[in-house]
Amino acid sequence: MAIVTVGKKACAVNPLKMSQPIGGAFAFLGLRGSMPLLHGSQGCTSFGLTLFVRHFKEAVPLQTTAMSEVATVLGGYENVEQAILNIHKRTKPEIIGICSTGVTETKGDDVEGYIKTIRQKHPQLAEFPLVYVPTPDFKDAFQDGWEKTVARMVEVLVETPKTAARRDPSRVNVLPGCHLTPGDLDEIRTIMEDFGLEPSFLPDLAGSLDGHIPDEFVPTTIGGISVDEVAAMGQAAWTIAIGAQMRRAAEAMEKKTGTPFKVFERLSGLIPNDEFIMFLSEISGRPVPEKYRRQRGQLADAMLDAHFHIGGRKLAIGAEPDLLFDLSSTLHEMGAKVMVAVTTTQSPVLERIKTEEVLIGDLEDLENLAKERGCDLLITHSHGRQAAERMNIPFYRAGFPMFDRLGAGHQLSVGYRGTRDLIFDIANLAIADLENNHQPTPDTWRIDDAGAQSEAAAASLH
């Protein structure tokens, strides 16, 4: 069982963590016709916007209440009102999702109260979907913002089915964690549809940020799940939550609609997918399609081929809790040793990570510990690039943001097929590392005068 420690530094160096409000805004991007709105100064929005645009290479809708110094001190009612009115009039969204920031939380703006007043004052907004989530920057992290926002969406948007309403056995709600890519969601959708199930994803980033070219210019999100579809989620037979972070939303769904739920903490790796596939077979009453029997075989074969290269690798990984748990477990199961695990925020999965210590810290911690413990595989988001260069070890980019490579939205790690590709990618990095940096020379194994093997040997044999 891993011990979870919290870093004690006054200065975070090379942050791993991103802020809670943009995690919330990210969730709102998975709704159709949505305009996420950060209640804060315009920089809060523009930094988040730049991150999303660079990660997805897509136009991303994200607005700001543009709080000035004076407005911040006097309270932001007018800014929230004007922002909602302006967005409502100009971009004609189907929903506006509002997240607070550090600035407005420090003042203590009562946004729920503002929204009530705004609804009374402006009849056109009386029934308009507005969801507000308090997400101060000075608490928690990106994943927490997503977690709270999805739970809040369930509480506000999902309708309690009328008592007589029958559940549709083929309909299944899927609550995906923020660590899944649009590509992952599409993979899960395909798998479920192959069992004759009709999944509804909340949020559905695969509909909005998968890189498709829209039919026409839409200033809001260009896809995703609609407010009406969310409202009807209570009629589904099951809710599947992916990642421990989604338990809160799944519980909210059960509380509101009585829909039972099952949490899959991981969807990468052989055994987690066996469980997932068998669960789908059970709830759909259908046998496992031939396609997945073959895919399981392919994954098993990939594991055989790749274990030579991944087995014994000393992994340093920095990621948000659910992604950390997912990837580190899969690699542990392939024989890698999880030497360093750094994360951003508390989570019940952390103590089950297959390592001695999980540190809530930053990329400086990750780099220093990785050097100290002789790690030879680094996994974290794009900001790990400097550390990877300094350490000259293989670097697999995973998580958000991934701004210096293409295809972030389509990187796959779920399902038998996704796990197979993930394992190949990482094994190939290890092979390239061996070829480029650890070729033997006549002196590799030579004993020097001091009686020790040469440095080259130490480096190549680690």
Added chain:
Amino acid sequence: MSSLSATIQDVFNEPGCGKNANKSEAERKKGCTKQLQPGGAAGGCAFDGAKIALQPLTDVAHLVHGPIACEGNSWDNRGARSSGSNIWRTGFTTDINETDVVFGGEKRLYKAVKEIIEKYNPPAVFVYQTCVPAMIGDDINAVCKAASQKFGKPVIPVNSPGFVGPKNLGNKLAGEALLEHVIGTEEPDFTTPYDLNIIGEYNLSGELWQVKPLLDELGIRILSCISGDGKYREVAYSHRAKAAMMVCSKAMINVARKMEERYGIPFFEGSFYGIEDSSDSLREIARLLIERGAPDELMARTEAVIAREEAKAWAAIEPYKPRFKGKKVLLITGGVKSWSVVAALQEAGLELVGTSVKKSTKEDKERIKELMGQDAHMIDDMTPREMYKMMKDAKADIMLSGGKSQFVALKAGMPWLDINQERSHAYMGYVGMVKLVQEIDKALYNPMWQQLRQPAPWENSARNWQARAMAQMDAEAAALAADPQAAEQARRAKKICHCKTVDLGTIEDAIAAHALTTTDGVKQHTNASGGCGACAGRIEDILAALPATVASAIPVLQAAE
């Protein structure tokens, strides 16, 4: 906070800014920034601006005092390049938590400075204030002063919390921090008559290095570049330069002007974008240095270098000219680039169909007029839909803009090139201009476009997404035509002349009532284009579209009356 507001007032009172000098006292107090519109704003905050301006100082530790959002969401995201230290790319932040918000973050800040100095030992630490600590009253000036004394190292407060204004204000506040705490605090080992400051150049994609070899060849020493590939000490002794070039026109004008005032360093505003501009800038540098005591022969050597480089660049561009013939460019950028790139593109034989002037000053606009003629099509603010229409109507073959609007062009199946800070290529000087031309050619003639413009085989070509988007716009126009009240409203709401606040309706009515055919006529009757004159192009468009307008709008108007 009182000193911060005084600094902001001082920055607003910038005599070096022509726009500002033309304002009344009351207007000036309001500051040079439009009130931001909630729900309709884009762009960075003052903190962002300050960080952008100073972050390219490569050997400095840049410490952001605030919650994780300010640094965690934004670090290592600029394309500046360093020839030495990489500490500027390290993200440092106090990442303040709830406890700090309640009890104050000053102690954490002090400890953070201590940790940085112990671990990284940079020549200086810059501390950036952000909104939350500013609200709870953390006095970063006092902390920096105490830390500076204790650790015997410059710890520089940069007081530019996000909520005081937009990015541009932050650029200037960053300049003020340098003026107050850094410039003039150290002395160079030696000086030469060829010592030059370059102000407001950030070495994005290493573009400064496209020009530096020429300066090196001429024996001109960049004493300090503020701030691209700069080092702390170089800024600290930059007051010993003989002359200065101000590159990004408005970002650091206060630094250039105050250094002239305090240290007698003359400056000029120039650009290295484009062949002619590069030559002009080199000449101007030589002229100012000679004025300050450099030998006269510098000019002859400069001219020789210019002649050689121009010939080389023209020869490299020549083969592209026939390929660019008739190709039209839409340029969406701001400030100095709105004219400096115009010149560059025209040199390559491209036709400019429009340039945005949203962030440009009056002088910028004057320059555009010089380059593109009086009827320059200057775009104040273009919605993505308008940009799309412009491309679709074949008014443009390629769009050059910053990263944020790229998808309008790309998703419309139109070539696009990044010319803002996130670009991966350097476009400065003579070699940079050649590179820009090559990149435009690559974008324009990629065979991919042809395939992508074809609809999928199962789609009715009349019903593909491009056709639908156009139909949507036509439908909107038709809806307006069918609804006289809405049409009237739309006509009245569309401002054509921003200086004199004249709307489309007024102009159309005047044209119809007085049978006007020229912009002068419109000016006489409505006062439109009587200000900066930038809207003359738009008025010509209205005149050109007149037959349709007269036929439909006027009877409708009468009917409505």
